[in-house]
Amino acid sequence: MIPYRKDSPLRMHYLWSLREDTAVGWDAEGRTLVLSGPQGMERIEDPTTAVAETLHRMELGPIRLANLLGPKDGAASGAEAYTLVLSVLREISHLVIRTLSLEDLKGPVLSVVPAGPAARFTLVRLPAQRSVRLRPNVTITLEGNVFLLECRALDHRVQIHRPEAMWVVSLLAWPTTPDALIQVLPIPAELTLEILGHLAGAGMTVSGG
Template identity: 35%
Template sequence: MRIGTGHRVLHLWSLSEDVVVEHRANGAMVVRGRWGAEWIDRPVPAVREALRRMELGPVLLANVETGKRGGGGPGRERAGQGTGQGRKPGPGQKQGPGQGPGEGRGRRRSDGPDQGRLIMMRVVGRLSHLIVRTLGVDDLRGPLLSVSPVARTGSFVPAPLPEETPVRLPADAVLTPWRSGFTLERADARYRVVLHRPEAVWVLGMLAWPVTPEAASAGLPLPREMTREILAYLAAAEMLAPAGERAGLRVG
């Protein structure tokens, strides 16, 4: 997404610092984190490359080469307990993308969906409780904010907020100085937010009072798209409340 300064807002992905990726002799990958191990059986090249890059730091998944012709292989995944991934479909069940032995054969590269990317995003989605999501800008000044899961059930999905709906900080939000920025936490939230740059803190300051996304965008010296994306990340991280709720901000 382009912002008013001519720069682009970036949605980046990385593995949490405590996550380790293991490679088995049979080709499987095991992703280990604080909540146990996640298995990926016969990962397609796009999955291997995405996890390799995400181990190194925040990456733009759109830049990962997927090998569109069938995604590089059948790519069955088994991620987490009870997910059903990596098993053959039972009677009456349809095979998912990339599960059939002939998936992608006979297609030209320009035909049909990018199966490798579909499989990659499905695997990444199942690993969301092990992934840090970062909002950045391609201006070489570092990320705006990052969101880390602190619960196994975390599944971070940012989405634009209604422009006319007022929101504010929840009553139990706690802001704490951290290195060169701040952390934002709540007792019952499944995420922890790190505010890396002043722009993110400016948006947070607007939320001490009820404010609509439209008013917040108009009241800050920031590109409107940047303000909206910051609000979307804060909302997905469970750091916003309807304006009718009592709000407050404790500084740790």
């Protein structure tokens, strides 16, 4: 097991990227940003500099929005640019991968990957005492070094990159609560809750009954 001091500070990062099969480019007039891939085409008319730069960077791999956005998009402040970019990302959320990572140089923890045109991801905060378990019919397969959670009824898949996330998944085979997970797992409570929140947001969990 990976040694943790459960009371030590933990820095987590929320990373954003585009599906690997999504290409970003300009139209012939250079005024409309076009995102194209197997799920179709999205057009963003007259995007701001911040929006265009963010999407081009996301095409290359996961980024922290806070690192990229600042008061450099015309007269807009950093906060305004951030809000505008988030509104665009919500519109194209079926193309956006959400990744949870730690600031320990060991790579991402898990990634929520859209798997359908209706995919809309929202991080879920489950009540501490609510019983929860893995959704029936969720399959777990190994692809290279990544465990993949998916269900034909869901619009997202979850890639498990590190054992911390797999520990949470394994305990969800039976009904449990967030508080119980925190007590059992040898990782900080904050990390346990973030992993659980991403799994729930992707639809991988249901009420434990």
